[in-house]
Amino acid sequence: MGTTFSIYLYSSDRESASVQFDAAFDEIERVEEALSNYRPTSELSRINRLASKQRVTTDPEVFRVLQSSIEYSRRTGGAFDITVGPLMRAWGFFRANGRYPTAVELSQARAKIGWSNVELDNTGRTITFRAPGMELDLGGIGKGYAVDQVITVLRQAAVTSALIDAGSSTLYALGAPPGKSGWKVIVPKPGQRSQAVSSVFLRDASLSTSGSYEKFFRLNGRTYCHIMDPRTGQPVQGMLQTTVIAPTATDSDALSTAMFVMGPAAGRRFLPSVPNTSAVWVEGTLEHPRIEQWRWPTVLCRQNDDCTPDRKDEEKP
């Protein structure tokens, strides 16, 4: 959350579109006020303030989002983890001031994370942290959830063609533009936005990308990115970008992070458990990227190809 949402939609007239936009942005605001950890008044912030000290009751919607998040943690063996905030802080990424933490700092941060330390009790919809200093950060799934909620609102408002873009990292294509088979979405090459890894025509599906090349720091010749491997306490190494297509934005958002951490080998073993998903990984370095994929629907642009996006708009047969 705390990101920029853009909405493109087709409507019968400007006035109707304006009303539909307003309804959509009202919904984003509502979800933000529930799930943002940037806002002290949000429900998530209330949970974070209290759950180390007491059981905190929340409403069914927020509880479902937390359940989904923890379920993703369980299924990915902890590659996806909404408790990773203290680790991000130790590595300086919350202040955009990345640095290598001391062993003590790292140890203290690791004592405050772990999805299995989040106790969710379904009977009273309560959340309890089993370790002091824990906090939840839905940055890896909240955007996607917000996008899904906007889609629900737009469908209720009789919108049949729209593209929702959350921070350019999570998109959902509702229907298709008039006369088209889908919304054309370009997956850019890491560090080269004018070049494409792939172009896809998306329809009633979501696409999310996680990248390491915008928030990182270098130390002693190594690059440390802002995406943590919660299992090791270290930034993920050697991965530049992952992109996932899934039926919902909640799924694609969470899966793009999980696939980034898991990598292509473990990712290919995991993805068959989530129907109708596909993924592409870009590993290596910006100069020498390697591309791997799982059931990717269109042509992938390899290193020596001409990768200007306009040449890649052919649809999958």
Place this chain on the structure above:
Amino acid sequence: MNRRDFLGGAAATFAATAFAQGSGAAKSKVPASSQVNLAIIGPGSRGQQLMRTFLRVPGVRFIGLCDIYEPRWAQARKIIGENTPAVRDYRELLSQKDIDAVIVSTPLSLHAQHVGAALDSAHHVYGEKSMALTVEQCDQMFGAVKKSGRHYQIGLQYHYAPWFREAVRMISSGKIGKVTQIYAYWHRNNSWRRPVPNNDPKLERLINWRLYREYSGGLVAELGSHHINFANEVFGAIPVSVIASGGVDFWKDGREMPDNVQVTYRYPGGQTLFFSAITTNRLDGCEVRVLGTGGSIVLTEADGTYYYEPSTATSAVPEALAVEHGIVTGASYRAELPYRGQGQPVAVPKGTAGNPDFLACSSFIDAIRNERRPLADEQIGWRTGVTVAMGNYAIEHGERVKFADHVREPAPSST
């Protein structure tokens, strides 16, 4: 759909009768550890947000729903996570056993009817703002609360916002000197219209009731209530007079309520509240600017900021001294640009942070469990309600309106 349908399938006899019937046997308080059973009349967009918020309070359950627009039933049930019984007629809902309190979030013109009936059936009520559409209805509701002995909390959640409470404390302590003016506005740049399913004209007034005079107090009620309530609290009174303007000047889409309003209230101590709401520019957003002789406080939906006031002369040079020492006095020019620096955050006392909606809802449940009077009670509701109603009266009639000609404040409740 005709008007009869809109009113919930009931003949609009309202509730002079309901108010007159008394409250029946008093209920015992709900034990602190027990589940509090809620029902809601009107789970529209605001009602649904209230439901989510109430469900964040431990031990709260919704056991009944009422809405004449049946698609709301499924939406509300999804929020609750249960197949909660739902009805179209509020009287049927109120006859349901085991309801402790009723949330009323229907169109403004129906508040008096629905709140009155809920109180009459011995339920506590959380009633959305504003209290009622007219002064007469506000009077009836105030009387009904007193007669029922039940709790009534008005849905003015910013009355519970920690930074608003702290601002009131700072103002009371003299931190910003004498407050002479409150400038408040809620400026948006949208049509204030909600999408109507399938653009069905039969649903227009149901979904967009805020735009129609029969049901709504418009921008003054729906947006200005919070600002007006704050000014009433700071000035310790309701206004003595109001002048106002407004009209349907931009969104000429068939609506009846103004798309812009400017309301100026005068208070007994010579203070002024100016409230503006527009729908064509959002530069200013939602703010309350409290202007005192010794400083200012600016409040938003999320925080508050204190600004000091540059000091002025505290003593004059005696004329004799000026003559004796040949001091020449005269006017000098000083640019009076607006202050553009940073202020100091209004610091919320430790342990009091929170979301205004949550604090308001949890406080209401606490009031039920522990027999405490709600902070935003019927007196707060009445004061805000009549101030809103008089503002709209002034807009409609285009004249300066004296409160004394229309409003008589009832004695506060003693319990």
